[in-house]
Amino acid sequence: MTDRRDKKPATKTPKNGARYVAARGVQDVLEKMLPLDQALSNQALFTQLETRDRGFARLIAATTLRRMGQIDQVLAPFIKKAPPTYVLAVLRTGAAQILFLGTPPHAAVSAGVALLKRSQKTARAAGMANAVLRRVSEQGQTLLAETRPLDNLPKWLRVSWEDAYGAQAARAIANAMVQDPPLDITVKSDPQGWAEKLEGELLPFGTVRRSKIGDVTALAGFDDGEWWAQDISASLPVKLAGDLKGKKVLDLCAAPGGKTMQLAAAGAIVTAIDKNEDRLARVHENLKRTKLSADVIVADVAKWRDPENKTGGGYDVVILDAPCSATGTFRRRPDVLHLKSPADVSSLMRVQEKLLLAASRHVRPGGTLIYCTCSLETREGEQQIIKFMKNRANFRLNAIVEEEMFSLSEAITPQGCVRVLPSFLQENGGMDGFFIARFTRC
Ligand SMILES: C[S@@+](CC[C@H](N)C(=O)[O-])C[C@H]1O[C@@H](n2cnc3c(N)ncnc32)[C@H](O)[C@@H]1O
Known part of the structure; x- marks a missing residue:
């Protein structure tokens, strides 16, 4: 679906195209509750932008969503009355550029004003935006110094992480989450060689890390399918x-x-199953590009029956990467901060419980079951597996040990699971939050 607001976009103000798309994207995440990637790609103008400008639009929007608590505190003294949502999005994205992206203030101010002048509906707010963004340019850094990354977290997440990991860890997570994420690459083989070719750093487990994401498809080895971003x-x-x-x-x-x-x-x-056909098209594309093969099936995991093993138990290893609140990924997906709620976690927990039970049916005796989520909520991790073990006495935790985790042994929980916090590997640029439990079927 494209956005009708943008039917004839680029020609009028191509100079501010990226900033326009960013402001609309932020507005649509907050108002329509769309994921950021969709809020951007829905706009016809986004697809017409040069790759570099698309990257800039995404950077502005992501920074705004990631830093919104701090940005709003800086803007607050200068805004008398709540402006309409698009005007507010222009102010927030303008402030993000001035405060965090190193945009020359005069450029951010004049671009914000120009965006509002594009339409008669918003032109009236141009004077106000000019005054507000000028003040942000003059006083913003002083006001920003009084804020903390923790201010960007919705209260429920902050409370949840303080309860689960302690106040200091919650602060460290919030600090890690405001950083731009690096590009992590999994290679088919020769991690050392690819680290050199891609001018990246070799991390534990053979991941190659580049400090900036950029245009992944333009890098050596992408077209040849030698690696993928992960x-x-x-x-x-x-x-x-x-x-x-x-x-x-x-x-x-x-x-x-x-x-x-x-x-x-x-x-x-490999047999790979997902219920979302559109997303499975990506699996096919990825396998084709990397010249790897798997049997790919569209099905609901809760209902799928293995045609070759009607009673289950047909697999040596079953991995369930369950749908989750994705709160561990908010460096990469800052929209998650604004889109997810405690009610989502509750309903996802019910789905995960059902899928984990269904997954366990397919593990052969002596085989391995791995459950994982990219959530930081213990309700979707540690607490989920306690319930599972009560329901499935024939599965025992196969504890993950230090030697398996290299320099990341701090991630091992007392139960022998893995709980990764985004503040880990901070000196190398951090990592997404994750939970992993490994079971053996008795
Ligand atoms: C965290 S993502 C998986 C990421 C993937 N494992 C990877 O490594 O690239 C979760 C996936 O679960 C799928 N999903 C959610 N509910 C499902 C269900 N009941 N049956 C099958 N797939 C489901 C979603 O479509 C989504 O693609």
Whole structure:
């Protein structure tokens, strides 16, 4: 679906195209509750922008959403009456450029004013925006110094993380989350060689890290399918699955296929299932590009029956990367901060419980079940598996040990699961929040 507001966009003010798209994107995340990528790509103008400008639009919008608590505190003294949502989005994105992106203040101010003058409806607010953004240019850094990254968290997340990990850890997570995420790459082979070719750094577990995301498709080896983008955290579940050569592996909730590719590259015979056809198209594209293979099936994991093993138990390894609140990923997906609520976590927990029970049916006796989520909520991790073990006495936790985690042994919980916080590996640029539990079927 494209946005009718943008039917004939670019020609009038192409200079401010990226900023326009960013402001509309922020508005649509907050008002229509759209994920940021969708809020941007829905706009016809976004698709017409040069790659570099698309990147700039995304950077402005992501920074605004990630830093909104701090930005609003800086803006507050200068805004007398709540402005309409698009005007507010222009002010917030303008402030984000001045405060965090190093945009020359006069450029951010004049662009904000120009965006509002584009339409008669918003032109009246141009004078106010000029005054507000000028003040942000003059006094913003002083006001910003009185704010903290913790101010960007909605109260429920802050309370949840303080309860689960303590006040100091919650502060460290908030500090980590305001940083721009790096580009993490999983390679089919030769991580050291690819780290050199891609001018990246080699992290534990063989992930190659570049400090900036940029245009991934333009990098060496992308077209040849030698690697794919995948946060180091998301690569861990497969790395903890042991030797996969020749093993029958069921990859549940597989799209867009990061783990499917890892499994296939490790020599497993992979069946990948997801219920979302559009997202599965990405799995097919990814497998094609990387010249890897898997049997890809569209199905609801809760209902899927293995045609070859009617009573289940047909797989050596089953990985369930369950749908979750994704609160661990908010460096990469800052919209999550504004889109998710405690009620979402409650309903996702019910889904996860059902999917975990369904996944367990397919594990052969002696086989391995891995449950993981990219959530920081213990209700979707530690608490979920306690319930599972009460329901499935024939599964026991197969504790993850220090030698398996290299320099990340601080992630091992007293139960023997992995709980990654975004503040880990901070000196190298952090990592997404993640939870991993590994079971053996008795
Ligand atoms: C966290 S993502 C998976 C990421 C993927 N494993 C990877 O590594 O690239 C969760 C996926 O679960 C899928 N999903 C949600 N509910 C499902 C269900 N009941 N059956 C199958 N797939 C489901 C979603 O479509 C989504 O693609």
